[in-house]
Each structure stands twice: as structure tokens, then as C-alpha cells.
Amino acid sequence: MTERLPGFSTLSIHAGAQPDPTTGARATPIYQTTSFVFNDADHAASLFGLQAFGNIYTRIGNPTNAVLEERVAALEGGTAALAVASGHAAQLVTFHALLQPGDEFIAARRLYGGSINQFNHSFKAFGWNVVWADTDDVSTFEKALTPKTKAIFIESIANPGGTVTDIEAIAAIARKAGVPLIVDNTLASPYLIKPIDHGADIVLHSATKFLGGHGNSIGGIIVDAGTFDWSRDGRYPVLSEPRPEYHGIKLQETFGNFAFAIAARVIGLRDLGPALSPFNAFLLLTGIETLSLRVQRHCDNAKAVAEWLSPHPAVAWVNYAGLPGDRYHNLARKYSPKGAGAVFTFGLKGGYDAGINLVSNVKLFSHLANVGDTRSLIIHPASTTHSQLSDAQKAQAGAGVDVVRLSVGLEDKEDLIADLDQALKA
Numbered sequence: 001m002t003e004r005l006p007g008f009s010t011l012s013i014h015a016g017a018q019p020d021p022t023t024g025a026r027a028t029p030i031y032q033t034t035s036f037v038f039n040d041a042d043h044a045a046s047l048f049g050l051q052a053f054g055n056i057y058t059r060i061g062n063p064t065n066a067v068l069e070e071r072v073a074a075l076e077g078g079t080a081a082l083a084v085a086s087g088h089a090a091q092l093v094t095f096h097a098l099l100q101p102g103d104e105f106i107a108a109r110r111l112y113g114g115s116i117n118q119f120n121h122s123f124k125a126f127g128w129n130v131v132w133a134d135t136d137d138v139s140t141f142e143k144a145l146t147p148k149t150k151a152i153f154i155e156s157i158a159n160p161g162g163t164v165t166d167i168e169a170i171a172a173i174a175r176k177a178g179v180p181l182i183v184d185n186t187l188a189s190p191y192l193i194k195p196i197d198h199g200a201d202i203v204l205h206s207a208t209k210f211l212g213g214h215g216n217s218i219g220g221i222i223v224d225a226g227t228f229d230w231s232r233d234g235r236y237p238v239l240s241e242p243r244p245e246y247h248g249i250k251l252q253e254t255f256g257n258f259a260f261a262i263a264a265r266v267i268g269l270r271d272l273g274p275a276l277s278p279f280n281a282f283l284l285l286t287g288i289e290t291l292s293l294r295v296q297r298h299c300d301n302a303k304a305v306a307e308w309l310s311p312h313p314a315v316a317w318v319n320y321a322g323l324p325g326d327r328y329h330n331l332a333r334k335y336s337p338k339g340a341g342a343v344f345t346f347g348l349k350g351g352y353d354a355g356i357n358l359v360s361n362v363k364l365f366s367h368l369a370n371v372g373d374t375r376s377l378i379i380h381p382a383s384t385t386h387s388q389l390s391d392a393q394k395a396q397a398g399a400g401v402d403v404v405r406l407s408v409g410l411e412d413k414e415d416l417i418a419d420l421d422q423a424l425k426a
Contacts, residue, residue, distance in 0.1 A: 049246060228260070
């Protein structure tokens, strides 16, 4: 008789956690400490030399954070994970391990506006160059490949539009090119989509959003799928070449299918320093315990709101993959059959001014720059999250001047519809 593998909800509650061995506390304690005592000099030396696993300093690792890392890795089907201070920090640490000055990576145009800004501007200070491609035409990813390409970056469900990406098609291009596919799975969460099952090599999260789910803590997660051979052609020297700070250890050779997670921790997190606080890790763990319940309710509410908006006389269009007529509906059925997520956009016939008017008149929806909260949220991206882009760039990113983005929460759907109704009339 084979042993039963735990289900998703069971992993959401139990993965990575045991009762505290000292006190018997059932909830994971907050290890609010900067550093940890070594057993002796040999123990300390083995930890610093990567010859043993253990705790040194909370900037590099912490027992509370370790439970969060193991839990998200289990939910995503990865070999290991690293928790960092934010989703942006997760992207920075990931590319720090992959790119050298002058290298390129290909990214989908439909991304969170902050990621577009980070890639277009801040990353250039490191000599890292982004080349943009269109998820609606996956051949543009192949056309964008050059000898300098070191990675491909996409979102499973794109922010702000809620469009579903054909992960398998882009993964095939990445495999053929010999580069890793990085998938930001923030809007889907592993409850809806597991990118590793579809060919992703690295999965990222802004844990601030659906993983935490309550709008009370910022964090990021990097999940190593353990599927990429970092040493096969010497293109990733951080992982394949001897590390002078660790007595010549080759990370891929030493750590095998979780080498990337180790590199992100002992080089990126150690030196760049975007550590997640143990208290935020505790809050994120608490949120993950109800992930399956919350995300299903998010999806059900979002579909009801989208169905109500579609025929509204003030609404020009609704972009929600859960609607049968949506251009991404078939992709949603393939990749996300339990629901198309909670974030979607719609266009107002009155354009920019109508968007400003709507966000100014809602009462139950909160006008703010976040998604994935238990509360329903609304924003006009052209005047906020994507305001730094030109009108053409806004349109390419799915954030045109007429666009309003909703993150539908867990309230009663009738109340959400009533709030939008009165705001649209106003």
C-alpha cells in the first residue's frame, strides 16, 4: 500500500511545520532574533563554509522564515525556496544569480507596472538589459533570443489585465534556447496554477498578495524547481564556477537540484540584504493556511462581478478570462480550471476622466495600490501604477487610459455589485 500524498489544503497548513521542540507550541513561533549561537568553533566553521545547514544570522536565514520557504516550495512542487523582503526583492535576487553585466533577458510586455519600471530602469544600473515580447504572439519570444539571452520572464496571470499566459508554449522556447523560464505566479497562487508542472524552472511570488492575503505584510518568495542544469554550458558562472568566498565550492556540483535556491540565499540575499522579517513570515504563514478557501471565494466573487459589469451601459469591455467569450477563456480552462483569479480589468466608455470618477466614488472598494487582499480593491492604473509609462506603453501593458483594475475580495458579492452600481451612476 502506497503512502498517501497530502492534499493542497493539508500542505497549506502543515508543510514545513512541527510543534516547537522546546515549548510544544503548535503555531510556528516568531524567532525574533538577529543571530544564533554556535555549538562550537567547528560547528561555526562548517556553517560558514556551506558544509552544514543551520542558522547563522537572520539576514541569511531564520527558523520562522524556513517554515514559510518549505511550505511554499511544497505547494509549488519545487525543491527549495527562499523568502525575501518583497516581490521586487525576489526579482532582484533571482536575476543577480543569473546575469552578468551586458546580459539580456526577455520579459512579457504584460507585467505589473513596477516590474516594467524595475526592468527598464533600475536593472540598467547593473548592466542587465530587458527585451520585450508579446504573450499574445509567443513567436516574439523566440525572435527576441540572442546569444546574450540568459532567461525568459512571464507572469502566469498577468497584472493588471488578468490575462492568462500560455506557459507551456513559452517553456518550450526557453528549453530549446537553453535558458530558464521564470514565472511570476503572484496573481494565480499555486492553488490555481503550478507553473513548474508546465515547464517553469523558477517561480516567484509577491507574497504580499494572495499568499498572505490580508494586506498586512510585505514579502517575496523564490522557488527553485530543480529542473535546470546550470553547469551544462558555462553560461551561469555564479552556479557553475568555483566560488572564492566558499573555498572553491561549485554550487551546482555540490547542491544539485536546489543549487539555485542556495545561490540566491548565500550570495544574493547575503550580499544584497533584502531579508524578510520573522514577524512578516509569521503573518504570511497564517495567511497561507486559508489559501485554498480564500482563492476559491475570490474567483467566485470576481466572476459574478465581471458578469454584472459586462452588459453595463457605462462599460466598454471587460477582460476576465473566466467569462466564456473572453479571448483567454480557453487558456484559463487549461491552466486554471478552478477559476480565473480575482484580478481583472474593464474599460469605461468615458475614458480617463470616467476612471478617475469611478475610483473617487466607490465606498466599499478601497482605492489603493495592491491586490490579493480579503478586501475588494480598485485602482485606475494609468494615473497610478503605470503613470510613468507613455500612453503607448500603457496600452501594451494592458493599462490604457480607460482601464480600471479590480481585485475582488471576500465580501458578499451583492454588496460589491451594489457599490460599483452606485459609483458608476455617480
